[in-house]
Amino acid sequence: MKVAKEHFLIVAFLLLPTAPCSDVPAGEVRAWRSTITLPTYPWQEDVNPKFWAMDKGPRFSTTVRGAIIYPYTMQDHLSRRKAAKTYQALMLENEYLKVVCLPELGGRLYSVLDKTQNQPMFHRNRVIKPGMIAMRGAWISGGVEWNTGPHGHTVTAVSPVDATLGRGPDGSAFIEVNNIEQIFRTRWTVRVTLHPGRAYLDERIRLFNPTDTPHP
Template sequence: MGLFLENNYIKMMILPELGGRIQMAYDKIKERHFIYYNQVIKPALVGLTGPWISGGIEFNWPQHHRPTTFNPIDYKLEENTDGSKTVWVNEVEQMFHTKGMAGFTLYPDKAYIEIKAKLLNRSELPQTFLWWANPAVKVNDHYQSVFPPDVNAVFDHGKRDVSTFPIATGTYYKVDYSPGTDISMYKNIPVPTSYMAINSDYDFVGGYEHDTEGGLLHVANHHVSPGKKQWTWGHSDFGVAWDRNLTDEDGPYIELMTGMFTDNQPDFTWLMPNEEKVFYAILYALQVIGRN
Protein backbone atom coordinates (compact mmCIF):
# COMPACT_ATOMS: atom_id res chain seq x y z
CA MET A 1 0.00 0.00 0.00
CA GLY A 2 1.22 3.48 -0.90
CA LEU A 3 0.11 6.79 0.62
CA PHE A 4 0.24 9.78 -1.73
CA LEU A 5 0.58 13.49 -0.98
CA GLU A 6 0.42 15.94 -3.87
CA ASN A 7 0.24 19.68 -4.59
CA ASN A 8 0.95 21.79 -7.67
CA TYR A 9 4.70 21.26 -7.30
CA ILE A 10 5.41 17.85 -5.78
CA LYS A 11 3.94 14.38 -5.75
CA MET A 12 5.25 11.94 -3.15
CA MET A 13 4.57 8.36 -2.13
CA ILE A 14 5.11 6.91 1.37
CA LEU A 15 5.22 3.18 2.12
CA PRO A 16 4.09 2.46 5.71
CA GLU A 17 4.37 -1.28 5.00
CA LEU A 18 8.10 -0.86 4.29
CA GLY A 19 9.32 1.09 7.30
CA GLY A 20 7.47 4.32 6.51
CA ARG A 21 10.01 5.37 3.90
CA ILE A 22 9.39 8.02 1.25
CA GLN A 23 9.60 5.83 -1.84
CA MET A 24 8.97 8.52 -4.46
CA ALA A 25 9.30 12.31 -4.68
CA TYR A 26 8.48 13.81 -8.07
CA ASP A 27 9.10 17.41 -9.18
CA LYS A 28 5.99 18.26 -11.25
CA ILE A 29 7.45 21.54 -12.56
CA LYS A 30 10.66 20.05 -13.96
CA GLU A 31 9.01 16.64 -14.56
CA ARG A 32 11.70 14.63 -12.83
CA HIS A 33 12.17 12.45 -9.76
CA PHE A 34 14.34 14.54 -7.46
CA ILE A 35 14.74 11.50 -5.19
CA TYR A 36 16.01 8.26 -6.75
CA TYR A 37 12.93 6.24 -7.66
CA ASN A 38 13.62 2.51 -7.71
CA GLN A 39 10.67 1.00 -9.56
CA VAL A 40 11.18 -2.46 -8.05
CA ILE A 41 11.29 -3.82 -4.50
CA LYS A 42 14.46 -5.90 -4.60
CA PRO A 43 15.76 -6.47 -1.05
CA ALA A 44 19.39 -7.28 -0.28
CA LEU A 45 21.13 -8.17 2.97
CA VAL A 46 22.04 -4.67 4.13
CA GLY A 47 19.62 -3.92 7.01
CA LEU A 48 20.30 -4.78 10.65
CA THR A 49 17.87 -7.69 10.45
CA GLY A 50 18.51 -8.53 6.81
CA PRO A 51 16.33 -7.10 4.02
CA TRP A 52 16.91 -3.55 2.82
CA ILE A 53 15.97 -1.75 -0.40
CA SER A 54 17.55 1.14 -2.25
CA GLY A 55 15.88 4.33 -3.37
CA GLY A 56 13.61 6.91 -1.81
CA ILE A 57 14.38 8.22 1.67
CA GLU A 58 15.00 5.79 4.53
CA PHE A 59 14.74 7.13 8.08
CA ASN A 60 17.29 5.50 10.37
CA TRP A 61 16.36 5.35 14.03
CA PRO A 62 17.34 4.31 16.69
CA GLN A 63 20.18 2.68 14.74
CA HIS A 64 21.44 2.89 11.19
CA HIS A 65 19.54 0.76 8.63
CA ARG A 66 17.17 0.18 11.51
CA PRO A 67 15.71 -3.26 12.34
CA THR A 68 12.25 -2.29 11.02
CA THR A 69 13.42 -0.77 7.74
CA PHE A 70 11.58 -3.53 5.83
CA ASN A 71 8.68 -4.00 8.27
CA PRO A 72 5.20 -2.42 8.41
CA ILE A 73 4.70 0.41 10.90
CA ASP A 74 1.71 2.48 12.01
CA TYR A 75 0.55 5.56 10.12
CA LYS A 76 -1.97 8.37 10.37
CA LEU A 77 -3.27 10.97 7.90
CA GLU A 78 -3.93 14.57 9.01
CA GLU A 79 -5.60 17.51 7.25
CA ASN A 80 -4.32 20.72 8.81
CA THR A 81 -6.19 24.02 9.21
CA ASP A 82 -3.82 25.84 6.83
CA GLY A 83 -4.73 23.45 4.01
CA SER A 84 -1.59 21.32 4.32
CA LYS A 85 -1.72 17.56 4.72
CA THR A 86 0.57 15.34 6.78
CA VAL A 87 1.33 11.64 6.84
CA TRP A 88 2.65 10.49 10.21
CA VAL A 89 4.53 7.21 10.56
CA ASN A 90 5.14 5.82 14.02
CA GLU A 91 6.68 2.91 15.87
CA VAL A 92 7.84 1.82 19.32
CA GLU A 93 11.19 0.10 18.80
CA GLN A 94 11.52 -3.30 20.42
CA MET A 95 14.90 -3.07 22.15
CA PHE A 96 14.47 -0.11 24.52
CA HIS A 97 10.82 0.77 23.73
CA THR A 98 11.55 4.34 22.71
CA LYS A 99 8.91 5.89 20.48
CA GLY A 100 9.73 7.49 17.14
CA MET A 101 7.46 9.46 14.80
CA ALA A 102 8.07 11.21 11.50
CA GLY A 103 5.57 13.54 9.84
CA PHE A 104 5.76 14.39 6.13
CA THR A 105 3.86 17.55 5.14
CA LEU A 106 3.01 19.19 1.83
CA TYR A 107 1.63 22.73 1.88
CA PRO A 108 -0.71 23.94 -0.87
CA ASP A 109 1.63 26.65 -2.19
CA LYS A 110 5.08 25.37 -1.20
CA ALA A 111 7.56 23.52 -3.43
CA TYR A 112 9.15 21.52 -0.64
CA ILE A 113 8.58 18.60 1.73
CA GLU A 114 8.62 19.37 5.44
CA ILE A 115 9.79 16.59 7.74
CA LYS A 116 9.03 16.76 11.45
CA ALA A 117 10.39 14.10 13.80
CA LYS A 118 9.48 13.32 17.41
CA LEU A 119 11.48 10.95 19.60
CA LEU A 120 10.33 9.97 23.08
CA ASN A 121 12.04 7.93 25.80
CA ARG A 122 9.13 6.46 27.76
CA SER A 123 11.38 4.63 30.24
CA GLU A 124 12.98 5.64 33.54
CA LEU A 125 16.50 5.09 32.18
CA PRO A 126 18.59 7.10 29.72
CA GLN A 127 18.62 5.57 26.23
CA THR A 128 20.91 6.03 23.25
CA PHE A 129 19.85 6.63 19.66
CA LEU A 130 20.91 8.02 16.34
CA TRP A 131 18.70 9.60 13.67
CA TRP A 132 19.86 9.91 10.07
CA ALA A 133 17.72 10.53 7.01
CA ASN A 134 18.99 8.68 3.97
CA PRO A 135 17.90 10.36 0.70
CA ALA A 136 19.04 8.52 -2.41
CA VAL A 137 19.67 10.38 -5.67
CA LYS A 138 20.17 9.04 -9.19
CA VAL A 139 23.69 9.64 -10.50
CA ASN A 140 25.78 9.59 -13.65
CA ASP A 141 29.01 11.23 -14.78
CA HIS A 142 27.41 14.68 -14.43
CA TYR A 143 26.32 14.41 -10.78
CA GLN A 144 27.95 16.51 -8.07
CA SER A 145 27.41 16.51 -4.30
CA VAL A 146 27.00 20.04 -2.94
CA PHE A 147 28.47 20.58 0.52
CA PRO A 148 28.66 24.03 2.15
CA PRO A 149 31.61 26.24 1.13
CA ASP A 150 33.21 26.07 4.58
CA VAL A 151 33.64 22.26 4.33
CA ASN A 152 37.30 21.71 3.50
CA ALA A 153 37.71 18.27 5.08
CA VAL A 154 35.65 15.08 5.30
CA PHE A 155 35.94 12.03 7.51
CA ASP A 156 35.36 8.30 7.31
CA HIS A 157 33.11 6.46 9.80
CA GLY A 158 34.36 7.02 13.32
CA LYS A 159 36.76 9.66 11.92
CA ARG A 160 39.27 6.90 11.21
CA ASP A 161 40.50 8.62 8.06
CA VAL A 162 40.37 12.12 6.64
CA SER A 163 40.51 13.72 3.21
CA THR A 164 40.62 17.27 1.97
CA PHE A 165 37.43 18.33 0.18
CA PRO A 166 36.31 18.81 -2.50
CA ILE A 167 39.76 18.25 -4.01
CA ALA A 168 41.31 15.13 -2.49
CA THR A 169 45.09 15.03 -2.71
CA GLY A 170 46.05 11.88 -0.82
CA THR A 171 44.91 8.31 -0.26
CA TYR A 172 41.33 7.75 0.93
CA TYR A 173 39.63 4.35 1.08
CA LYS A 174 42.88 2.95 -0.41
CA VAL A 175 42.47 5.07 -3.55
CA ASP A 176 45.29 7.45 -4.50
CA TYR A 177 43.67 10.74 -5.47
CA SER A 178 46.90 12.68 -5.93
CA PRO A 179 47.83 15.13 -7.32
CA GLY A 180 44.21 16.32 -6.97
CA THR A 181 40.77 14.79 -7.64
CA ASP A 182 37.35 16.37 -7.22
CA ILE A 183 35.56 13.80 -5.05
CA SER A 184 32.35 15.83 -5.05
CA MET A 185 31.83 14.31 -8.53
CA TYR A 186 30.37 10.79 -8.52
CA LYS A 187 32.42 9.75 -11.58
CA ASN A 188 35.69 10.25 -9.68
CA ILE A 189 35.03 7.73 -6.86
CA PRO A 190 35.69 4.15 -8.01
CA VAL A 191 35.19 2.20 -4.77
CA PRO A 192 32.57 2.05 -1.97
CA THR A 193 33.20 5.26 -0.04
CA SER A 194 31.66 7.35 2.72
CA TYR A 195 32.60 10.88 3.64
CA MET A 196 31.13 13.15 6.29
CA ALA A 197 31.60 16.91 6.65
CA ILE A 198 32.87 18.50 9.84
CA ASN A 199 32.46 21.94 11.41
CA SER A 200 30.09 23.60 8.96
CA ASP A 201 28.18 26.72 9.96
CA TYR A 202 25.70 26.30 7.11
CA ASP A 203 22.26 24.72 7.21
CA PHE A 204 22.26 22.83 3.90
CA VAL A 205 23.58 19.88 1.95
CA GLY A 206 22.50 18.64 -1.45
CA GLY A 207 23.38 17.53 -4.92
CA TYR A 208 23.08 18.75 -8.52
CA GLU A 209 22.63 17.11 -11.92
CA HIS A 210 24.61 19.24 -14.35
CA ASP A 211 22.98 17.56 -17.36
CA THR A 212 19.32 18.00 -16.31
CA GLU A 213 19.98 21.20 -14.30
CA GLY A 214 18.02 19.89 -11.32
CA GLY A 215 18.87 18.61 -7.90
CA LEU A 216 18.04 18.16 -4.24
CA LEU A 217 18.58 20.44 -1.25
CA HIS A 218 18.19 19.47 2.42
CA VAL A 219 17.90 22.38 4.89
CA ALA A 220 17.93 22.08 8.69
CA ASN A 221 19.36 24.02 11.62
CA HIS A 222 23.04 23.06 11.69
CA HIS A 223 23.11 23.29 15.50
CA VAL A 224 20.62 20.41 15.57
CA SER A 225 21.50 18.72 12.27
CA PRO A 226 25.27 18.88 11.77
CA GLY A 227 25.47 15.55 9.90
CA LYS A 228 26.22 15.89 6.16
CA LYS A 229 27.31 12.71 4.39
CA GLN A 230 27.76 11.12 1.00
CA TRP A 231 27.85 7.36 0.42
CA THR A 232 28.48 5.59 -2.88
CA TRP A 233 28.99 1.98 -3.95
CA GLY A 234 31.52 3.38 -6.43
CA HIS A 235 31.39 3.13 -10.22
CA SER A 236 33.77 0.17 -10.62
CA ASP A 237 32.75 -3.48 -11.14
CA PHE A 238 31.83 -3.88 -7.46
CA GLY A 239 29.46 -0.91 -7.58
CA VAL A 240 27.90 -2.09 -10.83
CA ALA A 241 27.29 -5.50 -9.24
CA TRP A 242 25.42 -3.84 -6.37
CA ASP A 243 23.34 -1.88 -8.88
CA ARG A 244 22.22 -5.23 -10.29
CA ASN A 245 21.52 -6.57 -6.78
CA LEU A 246 19.24 -3.66 -5.87
CA THR A 247 17.41 -2.65 -9.06
CA ASP A 248 16.47 -3.95 -12.49
CA GLU A 249 16.78 -0.87 -14.68
CA ASP A 250 17.10 2.31 -12.60
CA GLY A 251 20.88 2.32 -12.44
CA PRO A 252 23.31 3.74 -9.87
CA TYR A 253 22.56 6.08 -6.99
CA ILE A 254 24.34 7.75 -4.10
CA GLU A 255 23.05 8.61 -0.64
CA LEU A 256 23.12 12.21 0.62
CA MET A 257 22.58 11.55 4.30
CA THR A 258 21.74 14.01 7.06
CA GLY A 259 22.27 13.38 10.77
CA MET A 260 20.72 14.93 13.84
CA PHE A 261 22.81 15.76 16.94
CA THR A 262 26.00 14.32 15.42
CA ASP A 263 28.33 14.91 12.49
CA ASN A 264 29.57 11.32 12.19
CA GLN A 265 28.47 7.70 12.24
CA PRO A 266 27.97 5.61 14.23
CA ASP A 267 27.95 8.28 16.95
CA PHE A 268 24.91 8.05 19.22
CA THR A 269 23.32 10.61 21.49
CA TRP A 270 21.05 10.40 24.53
CA LEU A 271 17.39 10.62 25.40
CA MET A 272 16.96 11.18 29.12
CA PRO A 273 14.08 9.51 31.03
CA ASN A 274 10.74 10.77 29.68
CA GLU A 275 12.53 13.23 27.39
CA GLU A 276 11.12 14.14 23.99
CA LYS A 277 13.18 15.59 21.15
CA VAL A 278 11.47 17.36 18.23
CA PHE A 279 13.25 18.59 15.11
CA TYR A 280 12.52 19.70 11.54
CA ALA A 281 14.02 19.52 8.07
CA ILE A 282 13.05 20.74 4.62
CA LEU A 283 13.63 19.01 1.26
CA TYR A 284 13.63 21.18 -1.86
CA ALA A 285 13.55 20.12 -5.49
CA LEU A 286 16.26 22.34 -7.01
CA GLN A 287 15.87 24.01 -10.37
CA VAL A 288 18.62 25.63 -12.45
CA ILE A 289 21.31 27.16 -10.24
CA GLY A 290 23.53 28.57 -12.99
CA ARG A 291 26.81 27.67 -14.61
CA ASN A 292 30.41 28.52 -13.87
Protein backbone atom coordinates in the same frame (compact mmCIF):
# COMPACT_ATOMS: atom_id res chain seq x y z
CA MET B 1 9.38 9.16 38.97
CA LYS B 2 10.27 8.57 35.33
CA VAL B 3 10.10 11.57 33.05
CA ALA B 4 9.41 10.98 29.40
CA LYS B 5 11.91 12.70 27.15
CA GLU B 6 11.09 14.00 23.69
CA HIS B 7 13.47 15.37 21.08
CA PHE B 8 12.43 17.31 18.01
CA LEU B 9 14.04 17.79 14.62
CA ILE B 10 12.52 19.86 11.85
CA VAL B 11 13.89 19.55 8.31
CA ALA B 12 12.69 21.10 5.05
CA PHE B 13 13.25 19.53 1.64
CA LEU B 14 13.39 22.46 -0.78
CA LEU B 15 12.91 22.74 -4.52
CA LEU B 16 13.07 26.02 -6.42
CA PRO B 17 9.75 26.16 -8.29
CA THR B 18 9.24 27.07 -11.90
CA ALA B 19 5.79 27.23 -13.42
CA PRO B 20 3.41 24.78 -11.75
CA CYS B 21 2.32 21.78 -13.78
CA SER B 22 -0.65 19.93 -12.36
CA ASP B 23 -4.28 19.05 -12.50
CA VAL B 24 -4.40 19.99 -8.80
CA PRO B 25 -5.74 23.55 -8.48
CA ALA B 26 -3.27 26.15 -7.22
CA GLY B 27 -3.45 26.57 -3.47
CA GLU B 28 -4.87 23.08 -2.89
CA VAL B 29 -3.28 19.97 -1.37
CA ARG B 30 -4.78 16.55 -1.92
CA ALA B 31 -4.25 13.60 0.42
CA TRP B 32 -5.53 10.08 -0.16
CA ARG B 33 -4.89 6.37 0.28
CA SER B 34 -4.09 4.24 -2.73
CA THR B 35 -2.08 1.20 -3.79
CA ILE B 36 1.02 0.73 -5.92
CA THR B 37 2.09 -2.52 -7.59
CA LEU B 38 5.82 -3.14 -7.96
CA PRO B 39 7.96 -6.07 -9.12
CA THR B 40 9.30 -7.49 -5.85
CA TYR B 41 11.86 -10.08 -4.87
CA PRO B 42 10.22 -11.31 -1.65
CA TRP B 43 11.89 -12.09 1.65
CA GLN B 44 10.86 -14.13 4.65
CA GLU B 45 11.49 -13.74 8.35
CA ASP B 46 13.29 -16.40 10.33
CA VAL B 47 10.80 -18.18 12.58
CA ASN B 48 13.27 -18.04 15.49
CA PRO B 49 15.07 -15.06 17.03
CA LYS B 50 18.86 -14.97 16.97
CA PHE B 51 20.70 -15.67 20.22
CA TRP B 52 24.36 -14.91 19.61
CA ALA B 53 27.03 -15.08 22.28
CA MET B 54 28.63 -11.74 23.07
CA ASP B 55 32.31 -11.62 22.09
CA LYS B 56 33.44 -8.18 23.23
CA GLY B 57 30.19 -6.45 24.01
CA PRO B 58 27.15 -5.70 21.86
CA ARG B 59 27.51 -5.17 18.12
CA PHE B 60 25.18 -3.35 15.78
CA SER B 61 25.61 -5.38 12.61
CA THR B 62 24.12 -8.39 10.88
CA THR B 63 27.55 -9.59 9.79
CA VAL B 64 29.13 -10.33 13.19
CA ARG B 65 28.23 -12.53 16.10
CA GLY B 66 26.65 -10.66 18.98
CA ALA B 67 24.48 -8.28 16.96
CA ILE B 68 21.60 -6.82 18.97
CA ILE B 69 18.29 -7.47 17.24
CA TYR B 70 16.29 -9.45 19.83
CA PRO B 71 13.27 -9.64 20.11
CA TYR B 72 13.22 -9.17 16.33
CA THR B 73 14.06 -12.03 13.99
CA MET B 74 16.29 -11.99 10.93
CA GLN B 75 14.93 -11.19 7.47
CA ASP B 76 17.62 -13.13 5.65
CA HIS B 77 15.66 -15.53 3.45
CA LEU B 78 15.81 -13.61 0.15
CA SER B 79 14.15 -14.96 -2.97
CA ARG B 80 15.70 -14.83 -6.43
CA ARG B 81 12.33 -14.88 -8.14
CA LYS B 82 10.39 -11.67 -8.52
CA ALA B 83 6.63 -11.32 -8.58
CA ALA B 84 4.22 -8.41 -8.69
CA LYS B 85 3.23 -7.21 -5.23
CA THR B 86 0.67 -4.56 -4.33
CA TYR B 87 1.58 -2.18 -1.50
CA GLN B 88 -0.63 0.20 0.45
CA ALA B 89 0.35 3.81 -0.27
CA LEU B 90 -0.31 7.21 1.28
CA MET B 91 -0.27 10.09 -1.21
CA LEU B 92 0.11 13.87 -1.01
CA GLU B 93 -0.05 16.20 -4.00
CA ASN B 94 -0.15 19.89 -4.83
CA GLU B 95 0.65 21.76 -8.05
CA TYR B 96 4.41 21.25 -7.52
CA LEU B 97 5.01 17.92 -5.79
CA LYS B 98 3.55 14.42 -5.60
CA VAL B 99 4.57 12.29 -2.61
CA VAL B 100 4.23 8.51 -2.22
CA CYS B 101 4.77 6.83 1.17
CA LEU B 102 4.82 3.04 1.66
CA PRO B 103 3.96 2.09 5.27
CA GLU B 104 4.71 -1.60 4.63
CA LEU B 105 8.34 -0.74 3.81
CA GLY B 106 9.22 1.09 7.01
CA GLY B 107 7.09 4.11 6.13
CA ARG B 108 9.70 5.29 3.63
CA LEU B 109 9.01 8.03 1.14
CA TYR B 110 9.11 5.85 -1.94
CA SER B 111 9.05 8.82 -4.29
CA VAL B 112 8.72 12.59 -4.41
CA LEU B 113 8.01 13.83 -7.92
CA ASP B 114 8.94 17.37 -8.98
CA LYS B 115 6.01 17.95 -11.30
CA THR B 116 7.47 21.11 -12.85
CA GLN B 117 10.33 19.05 -14.34
CA ASN B 118 8.66 15.62 -14.26
CA GLN B 119 11.70 14.35 -12.37
CA PRO B 120 12.02 12.50 -9.04
CA MET B 121 13.57 14.41 -6.15
CA PHE B 122 15.20 11.21 -4.88
CA HIS B 123 16.25 7.97 -6.53
CA ARG B 124 13.18 5.80 -7.13
CA ASN B 125 13.60 2.07 -7.56
CA ARG B 126 11.29 0.49 -10.11
CA VAL B 127 11.93 -2.94 -8.55
CA ILE B 128 11.96 -3.89 -4.86
CA LYS B 129 15.02 -6.14 -4.55
CA PRO B 130 16.57 -6.32 -1.07
CA GLY B 131 20.19 -6.99 -0.22
CA MET B 132 21.73 -8.18 3.04
CA ILE B 133 22.65 -4.78 4.48
CA ALA B 134 20.24 -3.84 7.29
CA MET B 135 20.45 -4.95 10.92
CA ARG B 136 17.97 -7.75 10.25
CA GLY B 137 19.30 -8.49 6.79
CA ALA B 138 16.93 -7.30 4.06
CA TRP B 139 17.32 -3.67 2.98
CA ILE B 140 16.27 -1.71 -0.11
CA SER B 141 17.66 1.49 -1.55
CA GLY B 142 15.84 4.53 -2.88
CA GLY B 143 13.62 7.27 -1.50
CA VAL B 144 13.91 8.40 2.11
CA GLU B 145 14.04 5.87 4.95
CA TRP B 146 13.68 6.54 8.66
CA ASN B 147 16.47 5.18 10.87
CA THR B 148 16.06 5.62 14.61
CA GLY B 149 16.85 3.50 17.62
CA PRO B 150 19.49 0.87 16.82
CA HIS B 151 22.43 1.96 14.70
CA GLY B 152 22.37 1.99 10.90
CA HIS B 153 19.66 0.64 8.62
CA THR B 154 17.33 -0.14 11.44
CA VAL B 155 15.01 -3.00 12.39
CA THR B 156 11.97 -1.62 10.53
CA ALA B 157 13.75 -0.90 7.23
CA VAL B 158 11.41 -3.22 5.29
CA SER B 159 8.76 -3.89 7.94
CA PRO B 160 5.28 -2.38 8.38
CA VAL B 161 4.89 0.67 10.60
CA ASP B 162 1.85 2.71 11.61
CA ALA B 163 0.90 5.52 9.24
CA THR B 164 -1.92 8.00 8.86
CA LEU B 165 -3.03 11.06 6.88
CA GLY B 166 -4.03 14.39 8.39
CA ARG B 167 -4.84 18.02 7.68
CA GLY B 168 -3.43 21.32 8.93
CA PRO B 169 -5.39 24.53 9.57
CA ASP B 170 -3.67 26.27 6.64
CA GLY B 171 -4.97 23.72 4.13
CA SER B 172 -1.80 21.65 4.27
CA ALA B 173 -1.85 17.86 4.45
CA PHE B 174 0.57 15.51 6.14
CA ILE B 175 1.65 11.89 6.34
CA GLU B 176 2.62 10.73 9.81
CA VAL B 177 4.47 7.45 10.38
CA ASN B 178 5.43 6.06 13.77
CA ASN B 179 6.64 2.95 15.52
CA ILE B 180 7.57 1.64 18.97
CA GLU B 181 11.02 0.12 18.62
CA GLN B 182 11.14 -3.06 20.70
CA ILE B 183 14.86 -3.33 21.50
CA PHE B 184 15.13 -0.14 23.57
CA ARG B 185 11.35 0.52 23.90
CA THR B 186 11.67 3.97 22.38
CA ARG B 187 9.09 5.51 20.06
CA TRP B 188 9.59 7.64 16.98
CA THR B 189 7.22 9.74 14.89
CA VAL B 190 7.87 11.43 11.55
CA ARG B 191 5.40 13.92 10.09
CA VAL B 192 5.92 15.03 6.48
CA THR B 193 3.80 18.06 5.53
CA LEU B 194 2.99 19.48 2.11
CA HIS B 195 1.72 23.07 2.14
CA PRO B 196 -0.54 24.79 -0.40
CA GLY B 197 1.38 26.49 -3.19
CA ARG B 198 4.80 25.38 -1.89
CA ALA B 199 7.48 23.31 -3.62
CA TYR B 200 8.98 21.85 -0.46
CA LEU B 201 8.18 19.38 2.31
CA ASP B 202 8.37 20.02 6.03
CA GLU B 203 9.62 17.10 8.07
CA ARG B 204 9.08 16.96 11.82
CA ILE B 205 10.73 14.16 13.80
CA ARG B 206 9.87 13.31 17.39
CA LEU B 207 11.80 10.79 19.49
CA PHE B 208 10.30 9.58 22.76
CA ASN B 209 12.24 7.69 25.44
CA PRO B 210 10.08 6.55 28.40
CA THR B 211 12.98 4.79 30.16
CA ASP B 212 15.60 6.01 32.62
CA THR B 213 18.46 5.04 30.30
CA PRO B 214 19.82 7.02 27.32
CA HIS B 215 19.28 5.18 24.06
CA PRO B 216 20.33 5.82 20.45
